[in-house]
Amino acid sequence: MNDILRLDELDRRFGGLHVTRKVSLSLRPGDRLALIGPNGAGKTTLVNQISGVLPPSSGRIFLDGTDVTALPQAERVRRGLARTFQITTLAPHLPVQRQVELALFEREQLANSMWRSVDAHVSVREEALKLLDSLGLGHRAATPTGRLAYGEQRLVELALALALRPRVLLLDEPMAGVPKADGPILLAALDRLPADLALLIIEHDMDLVFRMATRIAVLVQGEVIADGTPAAIRDDPRVKAAYLGH
Amino acid sequence: MTTHTEASTAVAGGTPRATAMPPPWRLPLLTIAAALLAAFMWPDQLGLISRVASTALLVLSLDLLVGYAGIATLGQSALFGAGAYGAGLFAQHVSGDPLIGLVVAAVAGAALAAASGAFLLRFEGFTLLMLTIALAQILLSLASTFRGITGGDDGLSDFTIRPILGLWEFDLEGRVGAIYAVAVLAVGLYLARRVANSPFGLSIRGIHESRARMAALGTPVRKRLIAIYAMSGALAGVSGAVTAQINGIVGLDSLGFALSAESLVMLVLGGAGNLSGAVVGASVFTLLHHTAASIDPYHWLFVIGVALMAVVLFPPAALAQQIWARLRAQRKASS
Amino acid sequence: MTLVLNILVDGVAYGMVLFVMAVGLSITLGLMKFINLSHGAFAMAGGYAVSVLAGTHGWNFWVALVVAVIATGAFGALLETLVLRHLYRRPELQQVLFTIGLTFFLVATANAIFGPQVRNIPLPSILSGSLDLGFRTLPTQRAFVLLAGLAAAGLLTWTVARTRFGIWIRASVDHADAASGLGIPIRLVQCLSFGAGAALAGLGGVLGAELMPLEPYYPLKYLVLMLVVVAVGGMGSIPGSLCAALVLGIVDTASKYLVSEWGSLLFFVAMGLLLAWRPRGILNR
Numbered sequence: 088m089n090d091i092l093r094l095d096e097l098d099r100r101f102g103g104l105h106v107t108r109k110v111s112l113s114l115r116p117g118d119r120l121a122l123i124g125p126n127g128a129g130k131t132t133l134v135n136q137i138s139g140v141l142p143p144s145s146g147r148i149f150l151d152g153t154d155v156t157a158l159p160q161a162e163r164v165r166r167g168l169a170r171t172f173q174i175t176t177l178a179p180h181l182p183v184q185r186q187v188e189l190a191l192f193e194r195e196q197l198a199n200s201m202w203r204s205v206d207a208h209v210s211v212r213e214e215a216l217k218l219l220d221s222l223g224l225g226h227r228a229a230t231p232t233g234r235l236a237y238g239e240q241r242l243v244e245l246a247l248a249l250a251l252r253p254r255v256l257l258l259d260e261p262m263a264g265v266p267k268a269d270g271p272i273l274l275a276a277l278d279r280l281p282a283d284l285a286l287l288i289i290e291h292d293m294d295l296v297f298r299m300a301t302r303i304a305v306l307v308q309g310e311v312i313a314d315g316t317p318a319a320i321r322d323d324p325r326v327k328a329a330y331l332g333h
Numbered sequence: 334m335t336t337h338t339e340a341s342t343a344v345a346g347g348t349p350r351a352t353a354m355p356p357p358w359r360l361p362l363l364t365i366a367a368a369l370l371a372a373f374m375w376p377d378q379l380g381l382i383s384r385v386a387s388t389a390l391l392v393l394s395l396d397l398l399v400g401y402a403g404i405a406t407l408g409q410s411a412l413f414g415a416g417a418y419g420a421g422l423f424a425q426h427v428s429g430d431p432l433i434g435l436v437v438a439a440v441a442g443a444a445l446a447a448a449s450g451a452f453l454l455r456f457e458g459f460t461l462l463m464l465t466i467a468l469a470q471i472l473l474s475l476a477s478t479f480r481g482i483t484g485g486d487d488g489l490s491d492f493t494i495r496p497i498l499g500l501w502e503f504d505l506e507g508r509v510g511a512i513y514a515v516a517v518l519a520v521g522l523y524l525a526r527r528v529a530n531s532p533f534g535l536s537i538r539g540i541h542e543s544r545a546r547m548a549a550l551g552t553p554v555r556k557r558l559i560a561i562y563a564m565s566g567a568l569a570g571v572s573g574a575v576t577a578q579i580n581g582i583v584g585l586d587s588l589g590f591a592l593s594a595e596s597l598v599m600l601v602l603g604g605a606g607n608l609s610g611a612v613v614g615a616s617v618f619t620l621l622h623h624t625a626a627s628i629d630p631y632h633w634l635f636v637i638g639v640a641l642m643a644v645v646l647f648p649p650a651a652l653a654q655q656i657w658a659r660l661r662a663q664r665k666a667s668s
Numbered sequence: 669m670t671l672v673l674n675i676l677v678d679g680v681a682y683g684m685v686l687f688v689m690a691v692g693l694s695i696t697l698g699l700m701k702f703i704n705l706s707h708g709a710f711a712m713a714g715g716y717a718v719s720v721l722a723g724t725h726g727w728n729f730w731v732a733l734v735v736a737v738i739a740t741g742a743f744g745a746l747l748e749t750l751v752l753r754h755l756y757r758r759p760e761l762q763q764v765l766f767t768i769g770l771t772f773f774l775v776a777t778a779n780a781i782f783g784p785q786v787r788n789i790p791l792p793s794i795l796s797g798s799l800d801l802g803f804r805t806l807p808t809q810r811a812f813v814l815l816a817g818l819a820a821a822g823l824l825t826w827t828v829a830r831t832r833f834g835i836w837i838r839a840s841v842d843h844a845d846a847a848s849g850l851g852i853p854i855r856l857v858q859c860l861s862f863g864a865g866a867a868l869a870g871l872g873g874v875l876g877a878e879l880m881p882l883e884p885y886y887p888l889k890y891l892v893l894m895l896v897v898v899a900v901g902g903m904g905s906i907p908g909s910l911c912a913a914l915v916l917g918i919v920d921t922a923s924k925y926l927v928s929e930w931g932s933l934l935f936f937v938a939m940g941l942l943l944a945w946r947p948r949g950i951l952n953r
Contacts, residue, residue, distance in 0.1 A: 189536060
């Protein structure tokens with residue numbers, strides 16, 4: 088099977104609250120799946136289960152055919168699953184370059200090295216700076232992430248996810264809170280993502296959704312009520328009903 | 334994108350880069366120089382210099398935890414005491430060689446830290462803080478109970494330390510002791526700096542500032558923290574061993590709460606998170622204590638109490654930054 | 669059997685003292701998320717006040733007790749308003765260090781005023797005798813401690829459950845940011861709660877003077893005890909503090925009766941196990 092990511096009847100309850108209702112989705116390499124839905128539908132909760140932060144109550148998650156449901160987050164990352172956060176979680180006092188270098192060290196399994204200085208790992212530094220340059224952040228390499236503008240922080244989040252060279256990337260509202268002026272650079276970066284990368288984007292910005300997505304899944308109250316091409320979703324009466332004038 | 338108004342710290346070929354890591358030999362050399370200067374100026378205070386050096390090593394171990402990993406602990410004395418009693422008992426029953434004793438103490442400290450860390454690091458914040466206190470108190474009670482082995486309240490003193498490498502015997506003036514303590518501190522500083530500069534050290538800082546982010550990068554967070562805890566334990570254990578070997582006695586206060594609290598105070602006074610603060614804090618605190626306590630022990634509490642409150646209300650780092658910024662503004666205005 | 673009853677009676681009495689002393693700290697931690705390591709100084713202040721008023725100046729014990737408790741509460745409220753509330757938003761470590769510094773300062777002050785020797789609290793003749801319970805005699809003082817502890821617990825529970833102030837406290841603990849939006853005078857709640865906690869600690873200092881003698885180092889010596897009760901009981905939980913204090917008090921007393929050569933080992937092992945089992949508080953799942 089060439090599904091790179093497969094969710095099999097994923098279900099999650101919080102006491103009496105049923106936040107994820109038997110969600111089944113699958114992604115193939117190169118898919119651009121946009122996950123949309125009203126606020127409170129449970130989109131971030133779903134992403135948290137996929138990435139391993141939150142265990143599901145039942146159901147399974149398959150990454151490239153392997154059942155990763157019981158695996159911790161770190162293991163899933165190592166197998167090619169990366170994500171960005173809706174609220175930026177960057178280390179505020181670390182310079183941007185160092186933050187990106189950290190991602191690279193983890194990817195290259197160099198983070199256990201305790202003797203050589205980070206500065207001695209020249210190839211890592213070069214790759215970090217190149218990545219930052221490609222996102223227009225090269226001139227901010229020395230700035231602590233906490234001092235970046237909000238739009239720049241979102242770009243760094245994206246840089247970190249890309250640095251890991253994932254096969255599946257979960258983007259949690261990448262455009263949220265980004266000022267209009269910084270929008271184009273973020274969009275350009277998203278456009279340049281590798282073609283064989285499987286992308287799952289949570290977004291409210293419908294322009295972005297219809298521009299990028301090859302598929303759209305609609306999540307309402309924890310349940311996927313529609314899953315298909317953008318054209319099909321646009322005309323789906325159930326979606327219109329659930330979304331009352333988005 | 335937004336135009337940058339920040340002055341970047343280093344520019345090479347047009348691209349600003351993050352400041353390079355400090356070279357690992359710098360702090361040890363500075364410390365040795367300072368110690369030599371102190372020995373020259375106060376030749377009859379060699380015992381005090383030894384004390385500052387071994388204490389600085391303990392505070393250094395705490396800096397790895399508090400300053401780098403962000404783990405607040407009030408139980409560091411458990412690791413110190415493990416090393417102190419370990420070295421003392423080793424000298425008593427196996428061999429009085431001090432260098433092997435250091436290795437034993439390092440292993441004891443690291444093992445205790447790794448074992449307790451596997452349990453303790455499941456918790457955070459106030460709960461973790463309390464559990465570290467509990468661990469140290471439990472060890473203290475055990476040491477007190479098994480006074481046949483540890484000497485209890487009288488302390489463990491029935492051991493002799495052989496000359497270092499068979500050549501240098503610990504003399505009464507304390508000269509060998511002072512050199513020994515400073516040398517061990519220098520080595521500890523070098524190793525700590527190497528670790529801090531390494532990718533591992535960087536990941537520890539990352540865990541401190543954003544655990545969620547590091548987990549999302551694939552970091553095995555708990556394992557890394559246990560590793561740094563074990564390193565801290567090794568340094569603390571060595572600090573205990575040096576103290577035991579130079580003083581010739583190990584007392585129950587090696588495991589006491591006061592020692593944990595004092596080392597935390599020293600770290601904060603000197604500044605956490607940059608390793609040099611450990612040396613500065615230990616020196617300032619010990620000197621203040623030495624001067625004030627000789628007058629009246631309660632005077633000491635006045636001084637240190639006010640100093641602590643002042644440091645929190647007016648943090649030296651922030652003050653220094655403010656002064657620096659004002660100087661820079663003045664320079665701009667005049668040019 | 670007598671042994672078990674002895675342990676229970678003495679353990680509960682000891683637990684009551686711990687509760688009364690520590691409950692204020694628990695409320696402060698739960699309400700303002702503020703780690704106040706100088707809390708023991710209030711216990712010391714209460715004890716010293718009674719010792720000075722009743723001992724040196726010959727006041728009636730009960731009058732001195734009431735005045736001391738109120739004065740300690742006022743002292744606490746004053747300290748909170750002038751100094752401590754500015755630190756509520758500071759990181760934990762800074763709160764720890766500031767209040768440790770404050771403790772050192774107060775210890776040195778106590779020594780400067782009262783001298784380093786242990787001070788006695790003279791008890792009125794009513795409390796000096798003992799009651800005959802059949803299986804043992806119970807010093808009246810200890811009976812008083814039990815009653816006072818129960819009264820304090822009862823008063824606190826009633827206040828929190830039945831009065832508007834209690835509702836304010838509960839709302840502020842559960843939803844700190846929303847509370848002021850709901851019209852709750854948050855500063856008043858914080859200040860009064862802190863003062864009440866200090867007053868209770870002062871009472872605890874008097875009640876416990878027999879087991880924990882009064883001297884300048886008092887706040888440092890018994891700091892760990894209070895922290896343990898708060899940690900095990902769960903921050904901000906009054907019933908939790910009571911439960912934790914009683915359990916730990918009984919464990920420690922049992923340990924002293926049965927295996928005194930082990931010192932406080934069992935106390936801290938019990939604490940470690942209880943904390944690991946219920947990290948959010950003994951009554952919180």
